[in-house]
Structure formats: structure tokens, C-alpha cells
Amino acid sequence: MKKLYFFIKMTIFLFFSLTVIIFGFYAYAYLTPKENLKTANQILIYDDEKNLVFENASDATWIKLDNISKNIIDATISAEDKNFYKHKGFDYPRILKAMLINIKNNSLSQGASTISQQYIKNLYLDFNKTWKRKIEEAFLTLELEVHYKKDEILEGYLNTINYGAGNYGIEAASNYYFNKNAKDLTLAEATILVGIPKNPTYYNPINYYDNAKKRQKLVLDGMVKNKYITKDKANSIYNEQLNFYGIKKNRSLSSVYYYKDAVMQELNNIKSIPNSLIETGGLKIYTNLNLDNQKVLEENIKNELKDIENIQVASIIVDPKTGNISALVGGIDYTKSEFNRVTQAKRQVGSTMKPFLYYAALENGFTASSTFKSEPTTFNLGNNKIYSPKNASNIYANKDISMASAIAFSDNIYAVKTHLFLGTDVLINIAKEVGIETKLEPNASLPLGSNEISMIDFANGYATLANMGKKNKVHLIEKITDINNNIIYEHKSDEEEVLNKKYVYILNELLTNTYNYTFVDYTSPTMLSINKIITRKYSVKSGSTSSDTWTVGYNNDALVMVWSGYDDNTPTKKNVSIANKNIWAKTIEEILKNTKKTWYEIPDNITASLVNPLSGETNDGNKNTLLFYINGTEPNNNYK
Secondary structure, X not given: OHHHHHHHHHHHHHHHHHHHHHHHHHHHHHHOOOOOHHHHOOEEEEOOOOOEEEEOXXXXXXXXXXXXXXXXXXXXXXXXXXXXOOOOOOOHXXXXXXXXXXXXXXXXXOOOOOHHHHXXXXXXXXXXXXXXXXXXXXXXXXXXXXXXXXXXXXXXHHHHOXXXXXXXXXXXXXXXXXXXXXXXXXXXXXXXXHHHHHOOOOOOOOOOHHHHHHHHHHHHHHHHHOOOXXXXXHHHHHOOOOXXXXXXXXXXXXXXXXXXXXXXXXXXXXXXXXXXXXXXXXXXXXXXXXXXXXXXXXXXXXXXXXXXOOOEEEEEEEEOOOOEEEEEEOOOOOOOOOOOOOOOOOEEOHHHHHHHHHHHHHHOOOOOOOEEEEOOOOEEEEOOEEEOOOOHHHOOOOXXXXXXXXXXXXXHHHHHHHHXXXXXXXXXXXXXXXXXXXXXXXXXXXXHOOOEEOHHHHHHHHHHHHOOOEEOOOEOEEEEEEOOOOEEEEOOOOOEEOOOHHHHHHHHHHXXXXXXXXXXXXXXOOOHHHOOOOOOOOEEEEEEOOOEEEEEEEOXXXXXXXXXXXXXXOOOOHHHHHHXXXXXHHHHHHHOOOOOXXXXXXXXXXXXXXXXXXXXXXXXXXXXXXXXXXXXXXXXXXXX
């Protein structure tokens, strides 16, 4: 009996203590300043000319709750927070129920976030679920509840949530999906839209209709359960035929949204920016986006890949001297897939890894004339492991070839021999030096691009080669201010000379032979198809695996990278490779067409020789090419 009495006393004590604590929290929240909901979530993104290109919460699309269809309001409350008008920010019975279900099922499948909590989550720049973050969210939810009426909170929520395809807010979504204002939405249309924010890509009704209908069914069932509509009404609504519009008004470049998403990802990694937008009152982000470059890139991608079904693409344009990313495309169509293949995907890079190997080789005593035999080879790696790489189409010289030829033909046997001769750690160390942050595995196939790297990370390495060995981290953001123009971040160059410019120059010259007709012999250079498209000198390398196709090339004014392939790793065909190379060539030519033709300045102590391109030796015949060497290492010391 004493134990029961003690238990009752403790329960009463804990109840009153908890009540006092919660009351205290609400009192504290009441004393905090009231924030402007219209600007608290505002993010403005500008291009390199300081023109506004993206605004996620503007007065132009913000509409009053009175101008939003009751169908949207009812469906949203039913689906997201049925007790919205009853609780004070937290639905405690719902939280307890979710906890019990999760404990019973040994999972975290049940959530209990209210509309107020979800709105606060939208005021954060990232979604790291740390305890510190959760506590901050809880306090901000209390502040929201004590300073604003329920209708104001719901209005803010509906005006800022992501409805997919770059549409933030219910008015933008209504215009995009149904070509009408939010006040005119039918219940069938409303229940489709309410289902989208759960997963804006997966539940996009234009691209994934079946997924959207399944989600609509759940929303309608919830409305029946919560007594908004009858079962018969739900069935009738579900079977109603809908006509989708799918045109974004006032948007000429759909690919800009990939750039925007990459900006937001970079923003999350800037430590000096407060996580909560409430602390800044919104942000103005000034980027390196060049709309002309973006347009050229988008148009070339569309033109070259339009006839290849389900193909995907990733591409960026970088200024090597600064690391500025002036254009970025993360997929074929943002309205169909918001997955950004530049920043989010990791793909095998194929032979585009080889230039870093050959820089290491030059640094370790190799020259353009150094030879290995190109023939079918099985490598004994020890511990009963063997490795038998193959050349493309099983084409081999079956004799010694020069490094110059190995680069032009992308000979895999030569690359693996060089890699194992130097030691597998050498290429890894060079990759780190040039700024590639991905952890690479020290295996025999590393120079053939067997490791997976994201394009934006890989770009750091290539930008270093394009900048003559000076490393500049590639970036999209130049400056950030709060909504009142107070500067809270400015990009500062961290340029560092990490490679020997003499070897970089020799390598960059060697990479111009990938489209050189003089090298045509037992096979052809890998980029020969672009020879008639380009009018300037470029260092360029192609690469491929069974499911990845890359073209990466540059001069001192621009670096362009293009990847093409399928998200499900379906093997690519020759037409993908041709299109990929054309995108690269046409893009870099177009963006540089009004600029002076330039090339790298020859460093001191560099000389040149006319040599046989296959053997790398002095040649008395007509077939020769100009290769570069450190003074004293060239095969023809008499060259003038």
C-alpha cells in the first residue's frame, strides 16, 4: 500500500512539475520578439550579374488564407495535423501514441510532427536531426504558437512548402499543375497536391501518376476517417479524371533549379551561416551563375540527348583561375527528377582518372617517350590474386608504345603497368593533392576509374590541372547577406600551388593529342570525332565504364565536364558516347567564342622535339608530332 501511495505521489509531482516547465517554456517564448513570417523563410539567389534568378517566398506568390480553397485547407489538416486548431504547437497524445507504436514495432516509422513543427523545419537550411537542432525547433515552435494565430501559421505553411518541380507555395503549385489559382482547386485536385510534399519528386503527378494516385488515396481515406467526407465521396473523388498542365510560368531555364539546389547544398556547409533562417530574417545569396553559359549548356544537352530514352546527364562549367562554377546541370529534366547528379551522385569515372596518373609518372621520371608494351596482360597481384584488364574493343599495339600514344588511345594496359610500377599509393596521393576529397581504394584498377567520385569533387582535381597546378576549390557562392544587406559571408580564394607547373604543362600538351590525326595508327585517338568541331586548343580526356560515359576538357579559360548514363546502371551504347563528346565540344566552343584564343605559357626549362607519336623516338619520316620535355630528357636534343 505504501508503494502504491508513493507511486501516486510521484506521478502527481511529475505531472505538476512537467506542467510548470511547459508553462515556463511558453512564457519564455512569449517574451521573444515576433518575426515576420513572410521574410523569415525568404531565400533570394542572384546570378553573376546580380540579377534575381530564384525566390522561394515572395510577395508575388504569397496569398492570404481566404484565397486558398477550403479543399486544400481541409485535406492538409486531415493529412498532416488533424488536431491543428486544438493543440499549442505539439500534439502530445499523438506523440505518445507514436512512441508506443514505435516501441512495439521496434522502429521509428511513426512520426507526430504538427503543421507548426513542419513549418519551423522549413525555416532551417539543413535537416540534420541532432538533439541541439530538435531543441531549437521546439523553442521556435513555441514562439510561433504564442505570437501567431492558427490561421496565420497555416497560411505561412501553405505558402512556403515544396510542392515539387521547383514550386514553393500552394499558389505556384496550383498554377503549375492545374493552370488555376489556389482558390479554385477542386477536392480531387487538392488531394493530389496535398500528397506531394511527402516526397516532391516521387509523388509528382505529371511524372509519376501512379505514385501520386496511391498517395491521394491515403489522403482521401484520412479525410473519411476524420469525418471531412464520406466514403462514397472519397471513391467518387478518387475516380475523377484530372487534366494536368505542367508548365512553369516565367521560367526559361528549367536547369537553373539544379544550380539552385547545389547552392543550397553548398550553403549548408558554410559554418558561419546560422542554421535557422529566423536568425537572419532571410538570405540574399550572390552566386557565380552565368545565365548565358547555363543556357548554352542546357540547349546542347537537350539537342544531343533528345533521342536517347531515359538517359541522364550531369555537367558543369568552371573558371579554372577562380574555381567559379558558372553553369551546372544535374539531370535531363528537373520536373521529372530533382536528384542532382553533379552533387549527389557518385559514379565511376573511367579513364578520366588517367591524367592524374600520368602527372605522377612525369613527376617520377617518365617522359612523353617512355614506353610499355601494349598487349593482353594478366597481372599477378600476390595473395593468389590476378588482374586482366582489357583495352577498348580488345585493340592492342602488341609492341611498345609511348606515353603520348597511351594517352591519345587511352591504353589500359599501359596505365595499369604505370600504376603498379609507381605503387598504388602514388595516384591516391596525387588525387588528394589536387583537391579530390573522396577516399580512393589502392587497387590495380584505380587508374581505369573503378572508384566512384562525385562530379563536383572530381572537378576540384581537374580545375587544378587547368590552372597549371594551382588548387582553387570549386564553388558556386560568392557572397551572402541577410535580408537587410549586411554581409555575413564572402568567398575568399584559398589558391595553393600543389603541382609542378612544368609537368602540368607537359601533361596538358599531351592531352591535346586525343583529337590529333597524326596519331592515327593501329587505332585512333579517343576524341578524334570532335576535331572538326573545335577551333581552339584544349586538353581533353574521355572515359567510360559499362554504364558511365565522361568527357572532361579545358584550357586556361574554361573547364567543362560532362557525364551521361542511366540511373539504374544500364549499359550505355556508342550513341551516348558520341552525344557526350558533342555536348562537351559544342559547349566549350560556344561559351568561349567571343574571347581571345589563348594557351598556357611555356614554363622555363621546357623544350620540344619532333618524334614518332607511337614509339616516342626521333623519326626521319613524315609521320611525326611535337612533344614536350624537361630540358635534357628529350630524344632529339638538336631540335630548333
